[in-house]
Amino acid sequence: MALVNEHFLKLPNNYLFADIAKKVNAFKVMHPKADVISMGIGDVTQPLCPAVIEAMHKAADEMGTAEGFRGYGPEQGYDFLREAILKNDFLPRGIHLDIDEIFVNDGAKSDTGNIQELIRWDNSIGVTDPIYPVYIDSNVMIGRAGTVEDGKWSNVIYMHCNAENGFVPQIPKRRVDVIYLCYPNNPTGMVITREELRKWVNYALHNDALIFYDAAYQAYIQDDSIPHSIYEIRGARKCAIEFHSYSKTAGFTGIRCGYTVVPKDLTAATLTGERIALNPLWYRRQCTKFNGTSYISQRAAEAIYTPEGKQQVKATIDYYMQNAKKMLTTLRSLGYEVYGGENAPYIWMRVPDGNSSWQFFENLLYGANVVCTPGVGFGPAGEGYVRFTAFGSHEKTDEALDRITTWSKK
Ligand code: PLP
Incomplete structure (x- = not known):
């Protein structure tokens, strides 16, 4: 049965x-x-903007020729896009990432949902409340969230964000293993200051916790003092995975493309205390369950980095x-x-x-x-x-x- x-x-x-x-x-x-x-x-x-349309036409034409045809691409994404990401989204902010730390995907939703496969079912999770529902629902599916009562899951730690606390999530008193943060935030539209984000990175470093940081709306930040990436904070490479999306950045909700950053310095422990790097695990996971984002979508994404x-x-x-x-x-x-x-x-x-x-x-x-x-x-x-x-x-x-x-x- x-x-x-x-x-x-x-x-x-x-x-x-x-x-x-x-x-x-x-x-x-x-x-x-x-x-x-x-x-x-x-x-x-x-x-979609003209640069993207032009790149997609060109990529489609290429695919119609014997020399330009592409079948399965690299599971992590084509180098041309990953290089453009490093050069444009990170280097100008003083963030030095390795190309193998970038995993191109078909949008942030899949990875924000799937990433929890990397951690044991009995880790505790903390979320800001209100929250993008995917984070919790994907943990419910694997049995990590517990049972629901009055709209709250028993194994989830909720960090309330409301007008009374200025929408700033407070570090919970109870220990939390994995923290989901999303800034700029959906649904509140609020941002996190560098100082507040630093508190979370320090919490994660001191408590051996992980942060799953959703930066899907970073392109909307107008105030230069607000961080676009958690890696602008020292030490974040050791405790955070970050999700990016071209959906709202460049109108890709229908094209589907984004990327996830899994730094090589990032580790989690086994029950016996051995440290395991998460980057190779995510690579293994992607090679097994994901066959890459379409060539045309990746060329479209590359085009948004041209002048x-x-x-x-x-x-x-x-x-x-x-x-x-x-x-x-x-x-x-x-x-x-x-x-x-x-x-x-x-x-x-x-x-x-x-x-x-x-x-x-x-x-x-x-x-x-x-x-x-x-x-x-x-x-x-x-x-x-x-x-x-x-x-x-x-x-x-x-x-x-x-x-x-x-x-x-x-
Ligand atoms: N993260 C947040 C906070 C979102 O609001 C959305 C979409 O609305 C996503 C991720 C997923 O975006 P996509 O899968 O289109 O890249």
Whole structure:
């Protein structure tokens, strides 16, 4: 008899964005003429930049020739992309990585989920709350999270981030083996200062803990004092794995490409105290379970590091950040308490009048025909907040803000 992995059955069978879609569809059935604007889902809307399109055309043409055809590529990614990553994402920040420390992937989601295969099932994990749900769900699937009660997993240590503590996660009193950090943060849109990040690196070094650092939104950082990579902090090479994504950096949500950094200095212990390097383990894992990202996607990613590519990608990020600025200004002028949005494409808003985040979601949908994301979908500390994304077009964003203004003044 084949036995199912019962840990899957512990997962809540409601998926946040599916629930939102259901509620929006129900509204549309009742109001077929309503033009609903989504500021909910974190997908980009602006087209790929010309440098990327050109690189993809060129790569496709190459693949159509006997000399240029490529089959399976290296599991870690092509050198041309890994070299461009080292040269552009790290060297200018004084970070010297080896090419074999870079693992190109098909986007950050897979690796942020899969990375937990490297650690034993009984490690404790700590997450900021609210949080990108993949970190917890992937640990639930392997049985590491324990059981759920009141929206919290018994073996997960939650580090609340809310307006009261300035969205700064506090180092937990209980020992934690693995800490997930995501900055700039999804969903709150907040960032971490160098000093605060240093505290986490020091904690990990002194307590033999690991940090899984998700930098998927680093390209949105506007303030130069904010770290783009955890490796800007001394000692992080010995305790941190970092995830990058081209999805929000360059509109690659449909193309699929990103990368993970697993430094060679990084080790974890066996039960007998032997130190094991994680880089070769991850390499082994990737060779077994991953056959590389498509050549065309990797050429597309390489193109964003060319002078034209850099300029074009920045223009799109600036475009979204203009939305974020307008959203912050408008929502603040209406008296709402809003956070984030200055170094990230997300705005985190406290729900007024003590309503629940789902209640506000419904009120906004029915009152202004605008969709936001209920904060509780990102964890217990998200209750009482909603998330707005700045990924819309200027026109849709302006229209949504006008509607929110009219609705709020009623
Ligand atoms: N990490 C965070 C924090 C995200 O918000 C997302 C996507 O929304 C991802 C990772 C995954 O990005 P992708 O798999 O598209 O690279």
